[in-house]
Amino acid sequence: MKERIIGIDLGTTNSLVSCIKDGRVEVIVNERGARLTPSVVSFSQDGQAIVGEIARNQAVLNNDVTIVNCKRKMGSDHQFMIRGRHFSAIEVSALILRKLKVSAAQRLGRSVDRAVITVPAHFNEKQRHHTIKAAEMAEIEVVRLLNEPTAAAIAYGLYHNKQAHLLVIDIGGGTTDITLMNFKNGLFTVKGTSGSSRLGGVDLDMAVVDWLGENFKQEHGIQLKDDPIAHQQLIIQAEQAKIDLSQTDMVEVFIPFISGTADGPLHLRQALSRKKLEELNNSFFDRLTQLITATIDDYELDPAWVTDVVFVGGVTRMPRIKQIVQAVIPDRVMWNDLNPDEAPVLGAGALAGKFSGQNENFFIFKDMTANELGIEDHYGKFVSLINRGTIYPVSATRLFTTTMDNQPDITIHLLQKTGDGEIVSLGSFSMTDLPPRPAGELPVDVTINITESGLIKVTALNLEDGNEQFITERVDQPWDNEGYARRGSGLEVV
Ligand SMILES: Nc1ncnc2c1ncn2[C@@H]1O[C@H](COP(=O)(O)OP(=O)(O)OP(=O)(O)O)[C@@H](O)[C@H]1O
Ligand SMILES: [Mg+2]
Numbered sequence: 001m002k003e004r005i006i007g008i009d010l011g012t013t014n015s016l017v018s019c020i021k022d023g024r025v026e027v028i029v030n031e032r033g034a035r036l037t038p039s040v041v042s043f044s045q046d047g048q049a050i051v052g053e054i055a056r057n058q059a060v061l062n063n064d065v066t067i068v069n070c071k072r073k074m075g076s077d078h079q080f081m082i083r084g085r086h087f088s089a090i091e092v093s094a095l096i097l098r099k100l101k102v103s104a105a106q107r108l109g110r111s112v113d114r115a116v117i118t119v120p121a122h123f124n125e126k127q128r129h130h131t132i133k134a135a136e137m138a139e140i141e142v143v144r145l146l147n148e149p150t151a152a153a154i155a156y157g158l159y160h161n162k163q164a165h166l167l168v169i170d171i172g173g174g175t176t177d178i179t180l181m182n183f184k185n186g187l188f189t190v191k192g193t194s195g196s197s198r199l200g201g202v203d204l205d206m207a208v209v210d211w212l213g214e215n216f217k218q219e220h221g222i223q224l225k226d227d228p229i230a231h232q233q234l235i236i237q238a239e240q241a242k243i244d245l246s247q248t249d250m251v252e253v254f255i256p257f258i259s260g261t262a263d264g265p266l267h268l269r270q271a272l273s274r275k276k277l278e279e280l281n282n283s284f285f286d287r288l289t290q291l292i293t294a295t296i297d298d299y300e301l302d303p304a305w306v307t308d309v310v311f312v313g314g315v316t317r318m319p320r321i322k323q324i325v326q327a328v329i330p331d332r333v334m335w336n337d338l339n340p341d342e343a344p345v346l347g348a349g350a351l352a353g354k355f356s357g358q359n360e361n362f363f364i365f366k367d368m369t370a371n372e373l374g375i376e377d378h379y380g381k382f383v384s385l386i387n388r389g390t391i392y393p394v395s396a397t398r399l400f401t402t403t404m405d406n407q408p409d410i411t412i413h414l415l416q417k418t419g420d421g422e423i424v425s426l427g428s429f430s431m432t433d434l435p436p437r438p439a440g441e442l443p444v445d446v447t448i449n450i451t452e453s454g455l456i457k458v459t460a461l462n463l464e465d466g467n468e469q470f471i472t473e474r475v476d477q478p479w480d481n482e483g484y485a486r487r488g489s490g491l492e493v494v
Pocket of ligand 2: 009148313
């Protein structure tokens with residue numbers, strides 16, 4: 001029997017699993033029969049983790065032991081505190097992944113040990129690395145990390161076998177990815193990609209929460225934010241209102257007994273129109289328009305280059321999103337026939353099927369880096385080795401040298417410049433016991449290699465004696481310009 005490899009979309013709000021069945025890729029439903037499993041973790045009295053629908057449904061009551069939107073914290077040092085215990089985003093993701101693995105295994109009637117997992121295209125290396133660590137913790141071997149927009153494009157390709165220039169717009173709960181892609185003769189080539197890990201449906205919800213809270217405060221003089229249970233109810237109802245307003249023009253948000261005074265209970269009742277929702281989120285839509293136009297510009301393409309638009313992520317169901325895209329790229333085909341929640345996981349499942357030999361006729365794809373990579377020189381400056389927008393797998397080498405006479409060591413400090421313009425420290429290592437040479441006379445080749453999953457390996461090669469070293473240790477603090485500049489890497493470009 002052939003090995004089953006599954007596809008997993010580990011989302012900010014919802015996660016999905018898929019695999020190939022009778023030659024077709026299918027979403028695997030969970031034990032409740034649902035296609036989406038909420039990426040919510042909570043803990044029972046005895047400390048057992050509860051993942052999914054049950055955790056989400058009890059989020060109001062169990063607010064203090066519930067973790068949501070954990071993907072937004074991937075790659076950071078953030079610790080979730082539950083009953084005095086700390087959980088990293090990796091550990092929380094591992095709990096979600098384990099649950100997905102167990103429920104898929106039950107459904108398929110066999111164990112599941114390997115997976116293709118999707119990640120946002122703009123995820124930096126640390127976020128990718130942490131995703132793999134989470135999978136390892138859940139005893140899942142990651143066969144490949146696949147960029148979500150590329151996965152969605154593969155799903156598009158399964159249904160529309162034609163030539164196209166695609167604009168993939170993926171707006172999920174926490175993140176936004178904009179990707180330009182060429183699709184021809186079964187080959188996808190990413191032409192441009194950018195995104196933000198700070199733009200997603202959650203932001204739309206929070207704008208509504210703030211507005212509702214402000215109105216309530218004006219009317220009753222009570223700050224609902226200060227009451228965690230009331231605040232959680234607001235968040236849930238705000239999201240529901242936002243979702244409903246994709247279909248209707250007006251909703252009424254009603255939360256009975258949300259608060260109270262000596263005179264009795266207070267209820268929240270507030271009409272919200274689609275127009276008002278959009279107005280509250282003007283800055284969100286401006287940022288989105290800007291991201292789309294900037295991505296097209298950055299890669300020296302023209303809006304007219306795009307022939308087809310593919311929508312991914314729940315937020316793209318909002319009518320306003322389509323209007324925005326139509327304003328930037330008029331008269332293009334807007335595909336709504338793919339379920340925007342399911343497109344990435346279907347692509348991941350198709351690729352998983354290819355790896356397990358169950359999917360013969362498959363598309364090939366070339367992915368592109370969303371971040372620039374380089375190392376720090378002696379003066380604390382970022383020296384670029386691999387530009388943003390480079391097709392990978394790839395390897396790039398640059399020649400460096402020492403900055404002082406008889407310098408005993410050098411530090412290779414790997415840096416990544418994200419689409420948001422932020423510099424992230426990915427790790428460092430030192431090469432010690434260098435032979436004594438005058439400044440600038442010891443040649444060292446630094447090579448950065450990016451694997452198919454977007455993971456990075458750095459090597460330094462002392463060209464004089466052939467001594468080679470790899471990155472071993474990963475530092476987790478953000479790059480502090482001053483701190484590192486003062487330390488000095490002992491390296492400069494030749
Ligand atoms: N009909 C709808 N109208 C507006 N927003 C919606 C609709 N349906 C879902 N959403 C929103 O979409 C978001 C979830 O989308 P999705 O499940 O694609 O995200 P995710 O994959 O979990 O997140 P990410 O891709 O950022 O990791 C939530 O903010 C949800 O409120
Ligand atoms: Mg998603």
